[in-house]
Amino acid sequence: MVERTPVLEVKDLKKHFPVKKGLLRRTVGQVYAVDGISFTVNEGETLGLVGESGCGKSTAGRAILRLIEPTSGVVKMQGQDIAGLSKKELRPFRKQAQIIFQDPFSSLNPRMTAGDIVGEPLLVHGVASKKERNAQVAALFDRVGLRPAQMANFPHQFSGGQRQRICIARALALGPKLIVGDEPVSALDVSIQAQVINLLQDLQRERKLSYLFISHNLAVVEHISHRIAVMYLGRIVEYATTKQIFTNGQHPYTEALLSAVPVPDPAIKRKKIVLQGDVPSPVNPPSGCHFHTRCPYAVARCKVETPLLREIAPGHHVSCHLR
Ligand code: SF4
Numbered sequence: 001m002v003e004r005t006p007v008l009e010v011k012d013l014k015k016h017f018p019v020k021k022g023l024l025r026r027t028v029g030q031v032y033a034v035d036g037i038s039f040t041v042n043e044g045e046t047l048g049l050v051g052e053s054g055c056g057k058s059t060a061g062r063a064i065l066r067l068i069e070p071t072s073g074v075v076k077m078q079g080q081d082i083a084g085l086s087k088k089e090l091r092p093f094r095k096q097a098q099i100i101f102q103d104p105f106s107s108l109n110p111r112m113t114a115g116d117i118v119g120e121p122l123l124v125h126g127v128a129s130k131k132e133r134n135a136q137v138a139a140l141f142d143r144v145g146l147r148p149a150q151m152a153n154f155p156h157q158f159s160g161g162q163r164q165r166i167c168i169a170r171a172l173a174l175g176p177k178l179i180v181g182d183e184p185v186s187a188l189d190v191s192i193q194a195q196v197i198n199l200l201q202d203l204q205r206e207r208k209l210s211y212l213f214i215s216h217n218l219a220v221v222e223h224i225s226h227r228i229a230v231m232y233l234g235r236i237v238e239y240a241t242t243k244q245i246f247t248n249g250q251h252p253y254t255e256a257l258l259s260a261v262p263v264p265d266p267a268i269k270r271k272k273i274v275l276q277g278d279v280p281s282p283v284n285p286p287s288g289c290h291f292h293t294r295c296p297y298a299v300a301r302c303k304v305e306t307p308l309l310r311e312i313a314p315g316h317h318v319s320c321h322l323r
Pocket residue numbers: 251252253289290291292293295296297298299302307319320321322
Protein backbone atom coordinates (compact mmCIF):
# COMPACT_ATOMS: atom_id res chain seq x y z
CA MET A 1 0.00 0.00 0.00
CA VAL A 2 1.55 3.32 -1.10
CA GLU A 3 1.37 6.13 1.46
CA ARG A 4 0.43 9.58 0.22
CA THR A 5 2.96 11.75 2.08
CA PRO A 6 4.69 13.94 -0.52
CA VAL A 7 8.48 13.62 -0.45
CA LEU A 8 9.07 15.83 -3.49
CA GLU A 9 6.83 18.66 -4.68
CA VAL A 10 7.70 20.47 -7.91
CA LYS A 11 5.71 23.55 -8.90
CA ASP A 12 6.04 25.44 -12.19
CA LEU A 13 9.72 24.50 -12.54
CA LYS A 14 11.51 26.19 -15.43
CA LYS A 15 15.02 25.83 -16.78
CA HIS A 16 15.87 28.08 -19.70
CA PHE A 17 19.40 28.25 -21.14
CA PRO A 18 20.48 31.48 -22.85
CA VAL A 19 21.61 31.19 -26.49
CA LYS A 20 24.64 33.45 -26.98
CA LYS A 21 26.07 34.65 -30.29
CA GLY A 22 28.73 36.95 -31.73
CA LEU A 23 31.95 38.39 -30.35
CA LEU A 24 30.18 40.03 -27.43
CA ARG A 25 28.33 36.81 -26.61
CA ARG A 26 25.00 38.62 -26.61
CA THR A 27 21.95 36.62 -25.56
CA VAL A 28 19.88 36.16 -28.71
CA GLY A 29 17.35 33.65 -27.47
CA GLN A 30 16.51 30.99 -24.90
CA VAL A 31 16.41 27.21 -24.93
CA TYR A 32 13.14 26.38 -23.17
CA ALA A 33 14.41 23.02 -21.90
CA VAL A 34 11.93 22.80 -19.00
CA ASP A 35 9.02 25.18 -19.26
CA GLY A 36 6.80 25.08 -16.20
CA ILE A 37 6.34 21.53 -14.92
CA SER A 38 4.53 20.53 -11.73
CA PHE A 39 4.20 17.17 -9.99
CA THR A 40 4.64 15.39 -6.68
CA VAL A 41 6.36 12.16 -5.70
CA ASN A 42 4.95 10.52 -2.58
CA GLU A 43 6.71 8.39 0.00
CA GLY A 44 7.36 4.88 -1.30
CA GLU A 45 6.16 5.85 -4.77
CA THR A 46 7.76 5.83 -8.22
CA LEU A 47 6.86 8.58 -10.66
CA GLY A 48 7.94 7.80 -14.21
CA LEU A 49 8.96 10.84 -16.28
CA VAL A 50 8.82 9.78 -19.89
CA GLY A 51 9.33 11.34 -23.32
CA GLU A 52 11.55 11.33 -26.41
CA SER A 53 15.16 12.43 -26.08
CA GLY A 54 15.39 16.21 -26.06
CA CYS A 55 12.05 16.70 -24.27
CA GLY A 56 13.76 18.10 -21.15
CA LYS A 57 13.27 15.21 -18.74
CA SER A 58 16.95 14.82 -17.78
CA THR A 59 17.32 18.60 -17.39
CA ALA A 60 14.28 18.50 -15.08
CA GLY A 61 15.94 15.79 -12.95
CA ARG A 62 19.14 17.80 -12.63
CA ALA A 63 17.31 21.05 -11.86
CA ILE A 64 15.29 19.32 -9.12
CA LEU A 65 18.52 18.14 -7.46
CA ARG A 66 20.12 21.59 -7.99
CA LEU A 67 22.93 20.02 -10.04
CA ILE A 68 22.01 22.87 -12.38
CA GLU A 69 20.28 26.04 -11.16
CA PRO A 70 16.57 26.24 -12.06
CA THR A 71 15.44 29.46 -13.77
CA SER A 72 12.31 29.63 -11.59
CA GLY A 73 9.78 27.51 -9.77
CA VAL A 74 9.46 25.74 -6.45
CA VAL A 75 11.11 22.46 -5.46
CA LYS A 76 10.16 21.21 -2.01
CA MET A 77 11.83 18.24 -0.37
CA GLN A 78 9.80 16.93 2.57
CA GLY A 79 8.07 20.31 2.77
CA GLN A 80 11.25 22.44 2.64
CA ASP A 81 11.76 24.74 -0.34
CA ILE A 82 15.31 24.10 -1.54
CA ALA A 83 15.36 26.70 -4.34
CA GLY A 84 17.02 29.51 -2.40
CA LEU A 85 19.41 27.41 -0.28
CA SER A 86 23.15 28.12 -0.30
CA LYS A 87 25.69 25.34 -0.96
CA LYS A 88 26.16 24.84 2.78
CA GLU A 89 22.43 24.82 3.46
CA LEU A 90 22.01 22.25 0.69
CA ARG A 91 24.16 19.64 2.46
CA PRO A 92 21.33 17.99 4.43
CA PHE A 93 19.28 17.89 1.20
CA ARG A 94 22.14 16.10 -0.58
CA LYS A 95 21.77 13.28 1.94
CA GLN A 96 18.04 13.00 1.28
CA ALA A 97 18.16 13.03 -2.52
CA GLN A 98 20.54 11.09 -4.76
CA ILE A 99 20.89 10.37 -8.47
CA ILE A 100 21.75 7.30 -10.56
CA PHE A 101 22.95 8.08 -14.09
CA GLN A 102 22.48 6.19 -17.33
CA ASP A 103 26.06 5.23 -18.02
CA PRO A 104 27.47 3.41 -14.99
CA PHE A 105 30.96 3.38 -16.50
CA SER A 106 31.48 7.10 -17.01
CA SER A 107 29.82 7.94 -13.69
CA LEU A 108 32.40 5.88 -11.73
CA ASN A 109 35.94 7.16 -11.15
CA PRO A 110 38.19 4.53 -12.85
CA ARG A 111 41.05 5.25 -10.40
CA MET A 112 39.02 4.52 -7.26
CA THR A 113 38.17 1.07 -5.93
CA ALA A 114 34.50 0.16 -5.86
CA GLY A 115 34.59 0.21 -2.05
CA ASP A 116 36.01 3.75 -1.97
CA ILE A 117 33.40 4.90 -4.51
CA VAL A 118 30.52 3.60 -2.41
CA GLY A 119 32.09 4.90 0.81
CA GLU A 120 32.90 8.37 -0.57
CA PRO A 121 29.52 9.98 0.31
CA LEU A 122 29.95 8.74 3.90
CA LEU A 123 33.44 10.27 4.01
CA VAL A 124 32.34 13.59 2.48
CA HIS A 125 29.44 13.94 4.92
CA GLY A 126 31.60 12.82 7.86
CA VAL A 127 29.12 10.09 8.64
CA ALA A 128 31.37 7.31 9.85
CA SER A 129 34.91 6.37 10.92
CA LYS A 130 37.01 4.29 8.49
CA LYS A 131 36.14 1.05 10.28
CA GLU A 132 32.44 1.89 10.40
CA ARG A 133 32.58 3.01 6.77
CA ASN A 134 34.07 -0.31 5.67
CA ALA A 135 31.38 -2.22 7.56
CA GLN A 136 28.61 -0.07 6.05
CA VAL A 137 30.05 -0.38 2.54
CA ALA A 138 30.35 -4.17 2.90
CA ALA A 139 26.69 -4.32 3.98
CA LEU A 140 25.68 -2.17 0.99
CA PHE A 141 27.66 -4.43 -1.39
CA ASP A 142 25.88 -7.42 0.06
CA ARG A 143 22.46 -5.75 -0.24
CA VAL A 144 22.83 -4.82 -3.92
CA GLY A 145 24.03 -8.31 -4.89
CA LEU A 146 27.82 -7.80 -4.93
CA ARG A 147 30.37 -9.66 -2.82
CA PRO A 148 32.11 -7.59 -0.11
CA ALA A 149 35.38 -9.13 -1.40
CA GLN A 150 34.81 -7.11 -4.60
CA MET A 151 35.24 -3.82 -2.70
CA ALA A 152 38.95 -3.83 -3.63
CA ASN A 153 38.23 -4.12 -7.38
CA PHE A 154 38.23 -1.23 -9.84
CA PRO A 155 35.21 -0.31 -12.03
CA HIS A 156 36.68 -1.91 -15.19
CA GLN A 157 36.70 -5.28 -13.41
CA PHE A 158 32.89 -5.30 -13.22
CA SER A 159 30.21 -5.98 -15.85
CA GLY A 160 27.74 -3.22 -16.86
CA GLY A 161 25.03 -4.57 -14.55
CA GLN A 162 27.46 -4.85 -11.63
CA ARG A 163 28.66 -1.28 -12.23
CA GLN A 164 25.06 -0.07 -12.02
CA ARG A 165 24.75 -2.00 -8.73
CA ILE A 166 27.80 -0.04 -7.46
CA CYS A 167 26.02 3.20 -8.45
CA ILE A 168 22.90 2.06 -6.58
CA ALA A 169 24.97 1.20 -3.49
CA ARG A 170 26.62 4.63 -3.64
CA ALA A 171 23.20 6.31 -3.97
CA LEU A 172 21.94 4.36 -0.92
CA ALA A 173 24.96 5.09 1.29
CA LEU A 174 23.51 8.17 3.00
CA GLY A 175 20.03 6.70 3.49
CA PRO A 176 18.17 8.97 1.03
CA LYS A 177 14.41 9.44 0.82
CA LEU A 178 14.43 10.13 -2.92
CA ILE A 179 16.47 8.73 -5.80
CA VAL A 180 16.35 10.26 -9.25
CA GLY A 181 17.14 7.58 -11.84
CA ASP A 182 18.17 9.21 -15.11
CA GLU A 183 17.70 6.40 -17.65
CA PRO A 184 19.28 4.05 -15.08
CA VAL A 185 18.78 0.84 -17.08
CA SER A 186 18.91 2.12 -20.67
CA ALA A 187 22.56 1.14 -21.20
CA LEU A 188 22.03 -2.44 -19.93
CA ASP A 189 21.04 -5.67 -21.71
CA VAL A 190 17.34 -6.50 -21.39
CA SER A 191 17.86 -9.43 -18.97
CA ILE A 192 20.09 -7.27 -16.75
CA GLN A 193 17.56 -4.41 -16.92
CA ALA A 194 14.96 -6.68 -15.29
CA GLN A 195 17.38 -7.65 -12.49
CA VAL A 196 18.27 -4.02 -11.73
CA ILE A 197 14.60 -2.96 -11.79
CA ASN A 198 13.69 -5.81 -9.42
CA LEU A 199 16.50 -4.71 -7.10
CA LEU A 200 15.22 -1.11 -7.16
CA GLN A 201 11.70 -2.31 -6.35
CA ASP A 202 12.91 -4.50 -3.45
CA LEU A 203 14.89 -1.58 -2.03
CA GLN A 204 11.85 0.68 -2.38
CA ARG A 205 9.70 -1.71 -0.36
CA GLU A 206 12.37 -2.16 2.34
CA ARG A 207 13.29 1.50 2.75
CA LYS A 208 10.10 3.33 1.66
CA LEU A 209 12.21 4.97 -1.04
CA SER A 210 10.68 7.36 -3.56
CA TYR A 211 11.91 7.30 -7.16
CA LEU A 212 11.70 9.80 -9.96
CA PHE A 213 12.39 7.38 -12.80
CA ILE A 214 13.37 9.17 -16.02
CA SER A 215 13.21 7.14 -19.22
CA HIS A 216 12.38 7.29 -22.90
CA ASN A 217 11.07 3.71 -22.67
CA LEU A 218 7.39 3.52 -21.73
CA ALA A 219 7.51 -0.28 -21.32
CA VAL A 220 10.24 0.00 -18.65
CA VAL A 221 8.43 2.89 -16.98
CA GLU A 222 5.19 0.87 -16.86
CA HIS A 223 6.95 -1.91 -14.98
CA ILE A 224 8.31 0.24 -12.17
CA SER A 225 6.04 3.32 -11.89
CA HIS A 226 2.92 3.96 -9.81
CA ARG A 227 2.20 7.16 -11.74
CA ILE A 228 3.56 8.58 -14.99
CA ALA A 229 4.15 12.11 -16.30
CA VAL A 230 4.55 12.33 -20.08
CA MET A 231 6.76 15.21 -21.23
CA TYR A 232 6.91 16.87 -24.61
CA LEU A 233 9.18 19.80 -25.40
CA GLY A 234 9.63 21.04 -21.85
CA ARG A 235 6.03 20.60 -20.70
CA ILE A 236 3.99 17.81 -19.11
CA VAL A 237 1.20 16.81 -21.48
CA GLU A 238 -0.34 13.98 -19.44
CA TYR A 239 -0.01 13.02 -15.79
CA ALA A 240 -1.89 10.08 -14.32
CA THR A 241 -1.63 6.68 -12.67
CA THR A 242 0.16 4.01 -14.68
CA LYS A 243 -3.15 2.18 -15.10
CA GLN A 244 -4.90 5.30 -16.40
CA ILE A 245 -2.09 5.95 -18.89
CA PHE A 246 -2.03 2.37 -20.19
CA THR A 247 -5.77 1.72 -20.29
CA ASN A 248 -7.06 5.19 -21.05
CA GLY A 249 -4.15 7.39 -22.25
CA GLN A 250 -5.79 10.55 -23.60
CA HIS A 251 -3.16 12.83 -25.06
CA PRO A 252 -2.36 12.24 -28.76
CA TYR A 253 1.36 12.15 -27.91
CA THR A 254 0.79 9.50 -25.20
CA GLU A 255 -1.29 7.59 -27.75
CA ALA A 256 1.65 7.58 -30.16
CA LEU A 257 4.13 6.49 -27.46
CA LEU A 258 1.77 3.70 -26.34
CA SER A 259 1.34 2.45 -29.90
CA ALA A 260 5.09 1.69 -29.99
CA VAL A 261 5.05 -0.43 -26.80
CA PRO A 262 5.18 -4.16 -27.69
CA VAL A 263 2.15 -6.20 -26.56
CA PRO A 264 3.04 -9.63 -25.08
CA ASP A 265 -0.17 -11.25 -26.47
CA PRO A 266 0.25 -12.03 -30.23
CA ALA A 267 -3.56 -12.06 -30.62
CA ILE A 268 -3.69 -8.36 -29.82
CA LYS A 269 -2.60 -6.10 -32.66
CA ARG A 270 -1.87 -2.48 -31.86
CA LYS A 271 -1.91 0.05 -34.70
CA LYS A 272 1.42 1.82 -34.64
CA ILE A 273 1.16 5.61 -34.88
CA VAL A 274 4.25 7.03 -36.55
CA LEU A 275 4.74 10.68 -35.71
CA GLN A 276 5.96 12.84 -38.56
CA GLY A 277 9.29 14.63 -38.13
CA ASP A 278 11.55 15.04 -35.12
CA VAL A 279 10.86 16.83 -31.86
CA PRO A 280 11.03 20.56 -32.80
CA SER A 281 13.87 22.64 -31.36
CA PRO A 282 13.29 23.92 -27.82
CA VAL A 283 15.02 27.17 -28.92
CA ASN A 284 11.96 28.24 -30.86
CA PRO A 285 9.16 25.87 -29.87
CA PRO A 286 5.91 25.87 -31.89
CA SER A 287 3.28 28.36 -30.70
CA GLY A 288 0.12 27.28 -28.85
CA CYS A 289 0.25 23.55 -28.23
CA HIS A 290 3.89 22.56 -28.77
CA PHE A 291 2.69 19.28 -30.27
CA HIS A 292 0.55 20.82 -33.05
CA THR A 293 3.24 20.39 -35.75
CA ARG A 294 3.10 16.60 -35.31
CA CYS A 295 -0.40 15.99 -33.98
CA PRO A 296 -2.77 14.09 -36.31
CA TYR A 297 -5.80 15.77 -34.66
CA ALA A 298 -4.57 19.41 -34.64
CA VAL A 299 -7.15 22.14 -35.33
CA ALA A 300 -6.66 25.89 -35.89
CA ARG A 301 -7.02 26.68 -32.17
CA CYS A 302 -4.02 24.44 -31.34
CA LYS A 303 -1.61 26.81 -33.14
CA VAL A 304 -2.55 29.87 -31.12
CA GLU A 305 -3.73 28.72 -27.71
CA THR A 306 -1.69 26.77 -25.17
CA PRO A 307 -3.83 24.02 -23.64
CA LEU A 308 -3.89 23.91 -19.84
CA LEU A 309 -3.12 20.73 -17.92
CA ARG A 310 -6.67 19.93 -16.76
CA GLU A 311 -7.89 17.15 -14.44
CA ILE A 312 -10.34 15.14 -16.57
CA ALA A 313 -10.85 12.37 -13.98
CA PRO A 314 -9.57 11.97 -10.40
CA GLY A 315 -5.77 12.01 -10.64
CA HIS A 316 -5.78 12.09 -14.47
CA HIS A 317 -4.47 15.33 -16.01
CA VAL A 318 -4.28 16.07 -19.74
CA SER A 319 -3.17 19.10 -21.70
CA CYS A 320 -5.17 19.04 -24.96
CA HIS A 321 -8.00 21.22 -26.32
CA LEU A 322 -9.89 18.18 -27.58
CA ARG A 323 -9.92 16.14 -24.36
FE1 SF4 B 1 -3.20 17.88 -30.77
FE2 SF4 B 1 -4.43 20.21 -30.49
FE3 SF4 B 1 -4.54 18.44 -28.54
FE4 SF4 B 1 -2.28 19.73 -29.06
S1 SF4 B 1 -4.17 20.63 -28.31
S2 SF4 B 1 -2.50 17.58 -28.66
S3 SF4 B 1 -2.34 19.87 -31.27
S4 SF4 B 1 -5.38 18.22 -30.61
